[in-house]
Each structure stands twice: as structure tokens, then as C-alpha cells.
Amino acid sequence: MDRKDACRILGVSEDADKVEITRRYEILLKRNKAARVEGEEQQGGASPEEIDMAYKLLMGYDTSDMVEDYELKESKILKKAGISEKKLRNFFYYHKFHILIGILVALFVGYMITDIVTKPEPDLFLAFVGDFYFSDSEAIEKKITQDIPDIKHPMVESVLTGMATGYVTEYNPDMKLTAILGAKDVEVFILDRPTYERLGQQGFLANLDDFIDKYAIDMEVNRENLLKARNDTGEHLYGIDVTKHEFFENPAVLGEKKIVAIAVWAKENPNAIKFVEYLVKKD
Numbered sequence: 001m002d003r004k005d006a007c008r009i010l011g012v013s014e015d016a017d018k019v020e021i022t023r024r025y026e027i028l029l030k031r032n033k034a035a036r037v038e039g040e041e042q043q044g045g046a047s048p049e050e051i052d053m054a055y056k057l058l059m060g061y062d063t064s065d066m067v068e069d070y071e072l073k074e075s076k077i078l079k080k081a082g083i084s085e086k087k088l089r090n091f092f093y094y095h096k097f098h099i100l101i102g103i104l105v106a107l108f109v110g111y112m113i114t115d116i117v118t119k120p121e122p123d124l125f126l127a128f129v130g131d132f133y134f135s136d137s138e139a140i141e142k143k144i145t146q147d148i149p150d151i152k153h154p155m156v157e158s159v160l161t162g163m164a165t166g167y168v169t170e171y172n173p174d175m176k177l178t179a180i181l182g183a184k185d186v187e188v189f190i191l192d193r194p195t196y197e198r199l200g201q202q203g204f205l206a207n208l209d210d211f212i213d214k215y216a217i218d219m220e221v222n223r224e225n226l227l228k229a230r231n232d233t234g235e236h237l238y239g240i241d242v243t244k245h246e247f248f249e250n251p252a253v254l255g256e257k258k259i260v261a262i263a264v265w266a267k268e269n270p271n272a273i274k275f276v277e278y279l280v281k282k283d
Contacts, residue, residue, distance in 0.1 A: 001050075001053055001054065001057060003057065003058065005054070006053070006054035006055075006057045006058050007054075007058065009046045009050055009051060009054040010024045010025060010028065010051070010054050010055065010058065011024055011028075012024050012058075016058075018058075018059060021055065021058045021059060022055075022059075025051065025054075025055040028046070028051050029048070029051065032048055032051070120152075120153045121153065122153050122154060122155035123151055123152055123153050123154065123271050124144065124151045124153075124154040124155070124187060124188065124271040124272065124275060125154075125155050125157065125185050125186050125187045125188070126140075126144070126154060126155070126156050126157070126186070126187070126188045126189075126190065126275070127156075127157040127158065127159065127180060127186040127188070127189050127190070128156070128157070128158045128159070128160065128189075128190045128253070129158075129159040129160075129177060129180075129189055129190070129191050129192075129195050129199075130159075130160070130161060130190075130191050130192030130193075130194070130195040130196075130255065131160075131161050131192045131194075131255055131256065132158070132160055132190070132192065132253055132254060132255035132258075133160065133253075133254040133255070134158075134251060134252065134253045134254065135251070136251050137156040137157075137158065138156075139251040140156045140251060140253070141154045141155065141156050143247065143250075143251070144156075144275070147247070147278060148274055148275060148278055150271065150274060151271050151274065151275065157180065157186065159173045159176045159177045159180065160173065161173045181204060184263070184265050186263055186266075187262065187263055187266035187269050187271070187272040188260065188261070188262055188263070188266070188272050188275050188276065189205070189239075189260070189261045189262075189263065190242075190253075190258050190259070190260055191239060191258075191259045191260075191261060192255060192256065192257050192258070192259070193224075193256075193257045193259065196225070196238070196239045196259045196261065197227060199261070200227045200229055200238040200239065200261070201227060201228070201229055201230070202229070202230065203229050203230040203231070203264065204263065204264055205229070205238040205239060205261045205262065205263065205264055206238070206261070206262040206263065206264045206266070206267035207229075207236050207237070207238060207267075208236075208237045208238060208239070208240060208261070208262065208276075209236050209237050211237070211240065211276070211280065212237060215277065215280045215281060217237070217240055217280060221241050222237065222240055222241050225237055225238070225239050225240065225241060225259060238261055239259040239260060239261035240259065240260050240261075240276070240279070240280050241257065241258070241259055242258050242259070242260045242279040242280065243255075243256075243257055243258045243259075245258070245279050247278075247279060260275075260276055260279050260280070262276060
């Protein structure tokens, strides 16, 4: 492209000054943009790249790289496919941000799928439900694997209320708890007292009466944990107070009462039993 071509593309005379060149350049860019917004092609008009090149040439900017690129012949592959290289370049010019966002989204989705596919299946699903606060669930998972070597891939979930809600926006703990109970993935719960009584009475917790003698459970401390679930004729132990256990010290889990319970559908799960044994034996 020479100066004469550049003047023709911008529609200015060869003796036009920089003010006129800039004004004409801005007008052509606006026309191109308006045509694209309305979904129209610029019939017979210069492409945005040609306009840029012409403007920079007339303004005295270095256009050597642009000219070299402009003078390249159209790709043989594109010609065979019946695709106009000029239209293709225009498409990428106007939609480069959309394409970039699409690529980033695709990369993110690919990462998530890879993470899901490669992540091992949890061999213990522990849920904290109630008025608790802790900052690092991964640290708790690491502590479980360190203290109980048989458990290799624990997963910690939380449905936090009370002190934790100040740190969460648009959070509905009841909806999340309903989803967790419906999925029946959780095997062991750490509960505050109101949540323990609620889940126990509704029949979501396994009967732990056999733990009383087997692990010498202090019933003076746990007497208030006796409750009557659905279809019970009397009171039974559905959770054990482990508030003072060192497990909750580092990483710190804040909360007034911590009651461990096994989900009714996980009563025979060996890792669930091992985790509860760990808490009641060392408490």
C-alpha cells in the first residue's frame, strides 16, 4: 500500500492534513462498527485493517509489519473451502473479545471436567451442620488422613449457620441441608445441639446405643443427647458429645457444642465407624 492507495481508502486528498485524516478515519471506523452492530456487511468498503493501515501510513507511523501482512496472498486452504480471507479477518476483528471469552470458558470447563474425572472417590464424607465456623476444609481433610491412615480421601462439606452467616452472602442453609440429606452422600455429621435434635427426631441419624458400653461413653455428659426418633418407643443415643476433642483445635473449628453422629444410611460404613471411634476413644 502506498500513499495514493491510503488516500483513496480514507477518501481524502493527497494534500490532506492530519486533522482531516484523523476526522475521516474516525468516521469510517464508526460506519464499520454501525454496520456490524446491525448485522450488515460493508459492501465494497475497506476492511478495518485496511483503514487502520491507511491511517497509520498517512500519519507517518511505522506500517512495515502491517504492509507485509496485507500483501500476503490468501491462503490456499481458505480458497479451497470457499472462505473469503478478508471476511474472516473482519470477523475476528469485530469478535475477538467474544472469541477470547469463549476460549477462557472452554478452558475452565475443561479444567473442571478433568478435576472431576481425576479426583478420587471420597472414602469418608463428613458434614459440619450448625452454628460453627472454620476457614479451611482442606486442612480438616488433611488432619483426618494423618490421624486415621485407613481413610485416604475424605471430603468435608459444611452447612454453617449463626456465626458463619456473616461471612456468606445469599446463603440458604436449609436448602443446602435438604439437598445433602436428599443425596444421602454424607456419612458422618458434626452437629450443634439444635440441629442434632432436629435431625435425630426426624430419623436421619443412626442409633448409637451400642457405643455406650463398647467405648465407655460418659452418659453424664451425653444424657441430654438421648432422644426419641420417629417410630421409637423410648429414648436412644443418636449422637455423642465430642466438643473437647483435640481434633477441633488445629485447624480451629469454632462452636459451642459439637456432637458426632452417623447418618442412618451409613450405619454399617466402616470408615464412618472408624471416624466416630477416633473421636470417642481419644476424647
